[in-house]
Amino acid sequence: MRQATLPWEGVAKLNPILQKASWMESGDIRPYVFVRPENSIANPGARHQLDWFIHEPIYKNPLSLDELPFAEHIYDIEGKAFGPSNMAMPRWVFYDCSVVPGFVAGFACRTSKLPAAFRAILPERPGCEWTPLSLFIIIPSMHKGEWVAHNLCTINSLVKDKSDQLYGLGFLSKAFGLWYANVEQCTGFTQWGSPALKLHSHFGYLEVVGAYAPVHSHAETITYRANISTACWEKFFTREEDMAFLENYEPTEIMIDPREQKSMIDLQRKIERHEGPFYLNASEIAGKDLSEKLTIYRPKKIF
Ligand SMILES: CC(C)(COP(=O)(O)OP(=O)(O)OC[C@H]1O[C@@H](n2cnc3c(N)ncnc32)[C@H](O)[C@@H]1OP(=O)(O)O)[C@@H](O)C(=O)NCCC(=O)NCCS
Incomplete structure (x- = not known):
């Protein structure tokens, strides 16, 4: 059953709490869902009452060859964020334990609007209209109703100057994933x-x-x-x-x-x-x- 009105249909005003995260407002940075079609969530956002996510997510299929540049950007952020602690995710872990059984959520920026500080970190990849800035991976578990949060990281952790960071990017990436999948x-x-x-x-x-x-x-x-x-x-x-x-x-x-x-x-x-x-x-x-x-x-x- 689909809920009557999805939050991104007709909601124009940002919750005042998110004034600290005003980057959510313009629509040049939007939530994304990187999920294979068979795993797509039936009634996104139906469980938790929340009006934070005012823009419709960008949908990407991780098994589509055309989406490989998007996945490569995810690997770039993840590898740089977890490399120092020796926990960078092997490609087979991303495939076997993330995008096949679960899904990736996060925020992506319109590539043409990428701030210079982020552009300096991520290699240029032609054909990518949207560039991911964060990732939250979540996998359903055998225990009914329970999901396993497998990975969370953001480009904020790679930016030296705090004024170049997007406040709340990590928190909101996880919040979006939990809300979207009715966890x-x-x-x-x-x-x-x-x-x-x-x-x-x-x-x-x-x-x-x-x-x-x-x-x-x-x-x-x-x-x-x-x-x-x-x-x-x-x-x-x-x-x-x-x-x-x-x-x-x-x-x-x-x-x-x-x-x-x-x-x-x-x-x-x-x-x-x-x-x-x-x-x-x-x-x-x-x-x-x-x-x-x-x-x-x-x-x-x-x-
Ligand atoms: C941990 C991580 C996901 C946080 O995401 P983020 O986008 O930087 O954080 P957010 O903007 O959502 O939240 C900011 C808050 O997080 C906390 N925080 C983030 N980085 C911090 C750091 N290096 N030291 C202390 N607090 C930190 C602070 O409370 C900060 O708020 P404040 O500045 O008002 O005190 C990100 O730093 C990251 O990718 N780290 C590397 C990978 C990693 O360790 N992932 C977690 C594995 S479970």
């Missing part, structure tokens, strides 16, 4: 101390389901799960304290020190002994430097 629950992973944690913690209360992952190539990886709720998304921009979180969750004495592996292993053991569930506080993460210790929270007991 109910999202599991993902990142490294403790990563700036990405500041983004991931704002899509729904973030439960730590794994605090240490030696099976991963980077053992100091947090695995998280969030029940997606747009109620807390705008706090990424406003930096408002989430009173509902504080009313329902309390700090424990457990801290994660991103520089101390033992703190991760200790929490992992507690999770395995079913002493949780354990959560992170988005407001606390937003206010801290990446190397600072993070408090672990748990649901308050209701008497």
Whole structure:
């Protein structure tokens, strides 16, 4: 069933929250969906009430030979963003684990309108009307309603001067993908101390389901799960304290020190002994430097 009015049909006014991300307004930067036709989402945006994405997405088919330059741009951004941490995505991973089972979402800029700072990073590719600036890869899992966030990166991380960045590009790329695909629950992973944690913690209360992952190539990886709720998304921009979180969750004495592996292993053991569930506080993460210790929270007991 298709919802009556899609947000990009007739909506002209940008939510005031997105004033910090005014680059969304003109239409020269638009969301994109890179998905094979069989995987296309039936009722995009039907689950979460949100009026942020005012322009119709650009649709691309990753299996079409004509779209190879678009895919090559994605590889460029991804390779440069993850190269330094030795996690650049091999091409077969993109194919086998991303575009065949799931899809890629993000924002793309009309190539003729690319700012000089971005043009300097991306090689010229003739025939590309739109150039991707970010990517969020998400894959459905065997657990009904749960999707796995596999990759998130943006061109912002490759631009030295902050004034050349598009504020919120990473956050909004993930927000768009979750909203578009009606994602109910999202599991993902990142490294403790990563700036990405500041983004991931704002899509729904973030439960730590794994605090240490030696099976991963980077053992100091947090695995998280969030029940997606747009109620807390705008706090990424406003930096408002989430009173509902504080009313329902309390700090424990457990801290994660991103520089101390033992703190991760200790929490992992507690999770395995079913002493949780354990959560992170988005407001606390937003206010801290990446190397600072993070408090672990748990649901308050209701008497
Ligand atoms: C992490 C990443 C996706 C963030 O995307 P982005 O487009 O730079 O970030 P956004 O514009 O959406 O959000 C900006 C906010 O993110 C946080 N942030 C982004 N980069 C940061 C950094 N290097 N250090 C600290 N905070 C950072 C800040 O909270 C910032 O807001 P503020 O300046 O008001 O404090 C991007 O930096 C990236 O691609 N990094 C390399 C790949 C990577 O590590 N991906 C995450 C794997 S899960």
